[in-house]
Amino acid sequence: MIAESGHYALVLALGLALIQSIVPLIGARLRDAALMNVARSTALAQLLFVGVSFTALVMLHVNSDFSVANVYENSHSMKPLLYKITGVWGNHEGSMLLWVSILALFGGLVAGFGNNLPLSLRAHVLAVQAWIASAFYLFILVTSNPFLRIVNPPIEGRDLNPVLQDIGLAVHPPMLYLGYVGFSISFSFAIAALMEGRIDAAWARWVRPWTLVAWIFLTLGIAMGSYWAYYELGWGGWWFWDPVENASLMPWLAGTALLHSALVMEKRNALKVWTILLSILTFSLSLLGTFLVRSGVITSVHAFATDPTRGVFILLILCLFIGGSLSLFAGRATSLKQGGLFAPISREGALVLNNLLLTVACAVVLFGTLYPLAMEMLADFKMSVGAPFYNLTFAPLFALLLLAVPFGPMLAWKRGDLLGVTQRLLAAGVAGLVVVAIVWAWVRGGSALAPLAIGLGVFVIAGAVTDLAERTGLVRLPFATVLHRARGLPRSAWGTAFAHAGLGVALIGIVCETTWNSEYIATMKQNEVAHVAGYDLKLDGLFQRQGPNYREMIAEFNVSRDGEAIRVMTPSKRSFTTRGSSTTEAALLTHGASQLYVSLGDATAEGAIAVRIYHKPLVLLIWWGPVLMAFGGVLSLSDRRLRVGAPKPARARQRLQPAE
Amino acid sequence: MTRKQRRMTIIGGSLAVLALAAALVLNALRDSIVFFSTPTMVAEKHVEPGKRFRLGGLVQPGSLQRGDNLAVTFEVADGNAKLPVAYKGILPDLFREGQGVVAEGALDANGVFKADTVLAKHDETYMPKDVADALKKQGHWKDDYGAQASGAARPAAATAQGNPQGAVR
Numbered sequence: 001m002i003a004e005s006g007h008y009a010l011v012l013a014l015g016l017a018l019i020q021s022i023v024p025l026i027g028a029r030l031r032d033a034a035l036m037n038v039a040r041s042t043a044l045a046q047l048l049f050v051g052v053s054f055t056a057l058v059m060l061h062v063n064s065d066f067s068v069a070n071v072y073e074n075s076h077s078m079k080p081l082l083y084k085i086t087g088v089w090g091n092h093e094g095s096m097l098l099w100v101s102i103l104a105l106f107g108g109l110v111a112g113f114g115n116n117l118p119l120s121l122r123a124h125v126l127a128v129q130a131w132i133a134s135a136f137y138l139f140i141l142v143t144s145n146p147f148l149r150i151v152n153p154p155i156e157g158r159d160l161n162p163v164l165q166d167i168g169l170a171v172h173p174p175m176l177y178l179g180y181v182g183f184s185i186s187f188s189f190a191i192a193a194l195m196e197g198r199i200d201a202a203w204a205r206w207v208r209p210w211t212l213v214a215w216i217f218l219t220l221g222i223a224m225g226s227y228w229a230y231y232e233l234g235w236g237g238w239w240f241w242d243p244v245e246n247a248s249l250m251p252w253l254a255g256t257a258l259l260h261s262a263l264v265m266e267k268r269n270a271l272k273v274w275t276i277l278l279s280i281l282t283f284s285l286s287l288l289g290t291f292l293v294r295s296g297v298i299t300s301v302h303a304f305a306t307d308p309t310r311g312v313f314i315l316l317i318l319c320l321f322i323g324g325s326l327s328l329f330a331g332r333a334t335s336l337k338q339g340g341l342f343a344p345i346s347r348e349g350a351l352v353l354n355n356l357l358l359t360v361a362c363a364v365v366l367f368g369t370l371y372p373l374a375m376e377m378l379a380d381f382k383m384s385v386g387a388p389f390y391n392l393t394f395a396p397l398f399a400l401l402l403l404a405v406p407f408g409p410m411l412a413w414k415r416g417d418l419l420g421v422t423q424r425l426l427a428a429g430v431a432g433l434v435v436v437a438i439v440w441a442w443v444r445g446g447s448a449l450a451p452l453a454i455g456l457g458v459f460v461i462a463g464a465v466t467d468l469a470e471r472t473g474l475v476r477l478p479f480a481t482v483l484h485r486a487r488g489l490p491r492s493a494w495g496t497a498f499a500h501a502g503l504g505v506a507l508i509g510i511v512c513e514t515t516w517n518s519e520y521i522a523t524m525k526q527n528e529v530a531h532v533a534g535y536d537l538k539l540d541g542l543f544q545r546q547g548p549n550y551r552e553m554i555a556e557f558n559v560s561r562d563g564e565a566i567r568v569m570t571p572s573k574r575s576f577t578t579r580g581s582s583t584t585e586a587a588l589l590t591h592g593a594s595q596l597y598v599s600l601g602d603a604t605a606e607g608a609i610a611v612r613i614y615h616k617p618l619v620l621l622i623w624w625g626p627v628l629m630a631f632g633g634v635l636s637l638s639d640r641r642l643r644v645g646a647p648k649p650a651r652a653r654q655r656l657q658p659a660e
Numbered sequence: 661m662t663r664k665q666r667r668m669t670i671i672g673g674s675l676a677v678l679a680l681a682a683a684l685v686l687n688a689l690r691d692s693i694v695f696f697s698t699p700t701m702v703a704e705k706h707v708e709p710g711k712r713f714r715l716g717g718l719v720q721p722g723s724l725q726r727g728d729n730l731a732v733t734f735e736v737a738d739g740n741a742k743l744p745v746a747y748k749g750i751l752p753d754l755f756r757e758g759q760g761v762v763a764e765g766a767l768d769a770n771g772v773f774k775a776d777t778v779l780a781k782h783d784e785t786y787m788p789k790d791v792a793d794a795l796k797k798q799g800h801w802k803d804d805y806g807a808q809a810s811g812a813a814r815p816a817a818a819t820a821q822g823n824p825q826g827a828v829r
């Protein structure tokens with residue numbers, strides 16, 4: 001019964017979405033408020049029904065109802081409860097259901113909290129949302145229905161891929177989808193603006209918080225996924241330039257550009273056409289990501305299924321939405337009014353440069369992702385584009401961007417004084433150069449690139465601090481005044497500083513980890529000691545243990561430094577009987593921002609075991625950086641102007657009407 | 661500054677950045693791309709020693725030999741040809757004889773493929789997609805590889821990074 005109700009609720013949601021696709025638009029043409037308001041009710045009802053559908057699938061997984069194909073293929077009665085729940089989106093069908101649930105959630109939020117939007121704008125936005133939703137409901141119902149029953153139900157399920165049986169699965173996909181799908185809102189707003197032919201600074205003020213929310217989740221989602229790969233795959237890599245990772249990075253780059261261009265539009269009423277185009281591109285890249293992951297054109301950890309009909313269906317959705325929105329853009333963009341003027345050296349100019357570098361970097365990633373696919377299809381040979389390609393292309397562009405980051409927030413709007421800003425950034429620049437010199441002297445020669453990159457990271461962080469110091473008058477003014485000014489500073493200024501500093505922090509982490517990572521790979525016997533980066537790791541012994549749905553072999557290492565015992569580390573290797581596969585659980589020892597990383601290979605016949613030990617200096621900065629960025633985003637989101645900026649509709653009158 | 665001048669400045673700047681990016685990409689394409697080959701393709705094309713490529717095929721049953729200090733040798737076959745592979749390091753969890761594998765590295769002077777990375781990245785049919793496609797093209801695809809794939813296939817990935825220089829870097 002649960003499966004059937006879930007299925008039925010999804011069909012009802014499709015029906016509602018179809019109504020929401022058409023009726024509000026008719027209402028907007030006829031200027032009929034009642035028809036336009038249909039969108040609000042249907043969006044909320046859709047959220048309810050998709051919620052019912054999603055809950056049904058969760059219940060089926062929790063109850064281990066193996067008469068449902070999706071549960072049989074991805075669950076096991078012995079699996080811990082947490083993984084029974086997270087396993088819902090650890091497969092193709094379930095993850096698509098999560099995708100549409102989040103889409104419905106965003107639609108519901110616009111419907112519920114968008115009361116200060118003009119009625120026709122809200123109707124348009126929700127209608128566009130419903131187009132996207134209808135396409136994906138159809139996709140799920142036609143090609144990937146998670147509620148299909150099996151005629152002869154098996155007694156036991158086939159279990160979830162062991163690599164996915166981890167807390168990471170509980171956090172990473174929902175976060176990522178909140179980001180991906182969140183950009184659908186700015187897309188819908190852009191299409192609505194094009195359809196209405198009206199766009200102004202207030203539009204940007206409505207779009208920015210939604211974009212910011214999506215961006216925050218995407219940032220955290222990518223960082224979380226990277227950390228998960230780092231500790232779960234067992235060899236300490238945290239970014240592989242895998243097409244699927246690129247698929248999440250591209251919307252992030254475009255979304256970051258969008259955040260910045262929406263700022264220009266909101267403050268200065270300029271770059272309107274560009275902002276609209278970016279909104280369309282950002283969500284198009286999210287759709288492209290969905291296509292790459294779900295269609296099976298690429299092999300990766302993330303690609304669940306390779307069913308050609310699904311690929312064709314998603315490709316159709318992709319062409320329809322990207323093609324349609326870009327044609328609409330081409331037809332309507334010229335009718336939008338041009339905004340304010342600015343000199344090339346100005347805050348606007350800096351933000352244009354930011355956009356330019358971000359979109360070009362994004363284009364480079366897109367090229368690297370699609371080039372092997374295109375070559376395979378056109379020239380019929382296979383190849384891979386990996387880290388070396390991106391190091392030569394993406395890295396220089398991003399270095400250029402980082403060099404410009406501290407200048408942006410310090411330039412004035414309209415017409416800036418580059419010389420003055422350079423003088424004020426002198427201290428930050430000197431700090432960067434001093435760090436370059438110190439690191440250079442420390443490592444005595446070697447590649448000049450690493451010290452320079454660390455210096456760049458320090459410059460970005462110092463630049464963010466300088467900006468705050470300038471704004472609060474630190475050093476120049478008495479301390480009490482500084483405090484007062486700091487309190488009066490808009491939250492978005494603090495947000496900017498944190499987000500920019502986060503970039504610098506991540507850069508330092510990336511450079512330190514890749515340059516000074518030390519590694520030890522060998523077979524070890526009992527009581528043997530490995531020396532890595534000043535640590536001594538003594539293998540005390542191997543133990544077997546039975547887990548809920550796996551057996552694991554644990555190795556116990558006594559870690560000491562200079563004869564002083566620090567901790568016991570217990571990496572393990574789990575073998576899952578149901579799937580006949582095994583996973584490597586690395587053990588981590590955190591020391592400041594650095595980590596010692598131990599993972600196991602195969603045991604040999606003589607009782608020795610292959611081990612991999614890494615010392616990764618400052619590796620945690622790689623993920624603290626994005627966390628800082630996301631924190632900056634949250635601060636920015638809580639800015640007063642985003643909360644009270646948009647005009648309120650006159651609702652008071654309704655409330656005063658008598659009850660009868 | 662007039663609107664026209666502003667537009668020209670922005671267009672000029674954009675073109676400069678695009679040109680820079682294009683130059684970077686073209687430069688990178690020259691030597692950072694890794695091609696995929698099967699043992700047959702290697703035998704036919706006479707790949708020169710030292711050129712990096714990805715080798716894909718099936719691990720020849722009975723060919724895996726473990727040496728001292730994590731050194732392993734095995735053969736990769738695709739039905740027509742075989743190629744010996746030498747690797748030092750920990751093989752991925754999913755590495756099995758008779759099943760698909762992708763190794764990255766280069767040939768040495770003796771015609772042995774020195775791998776520095778071994779990937780056993782595949783779904784439940786134990787067949788990497790690249791390898792499956794290559795086998796299908798050569799007509800060596802056996803239906804029993806695909807038979808297990810009737811359910812939704814889910815991949816698992818495991819990667820091994822080897823270090824040919826020595827144990828400690």
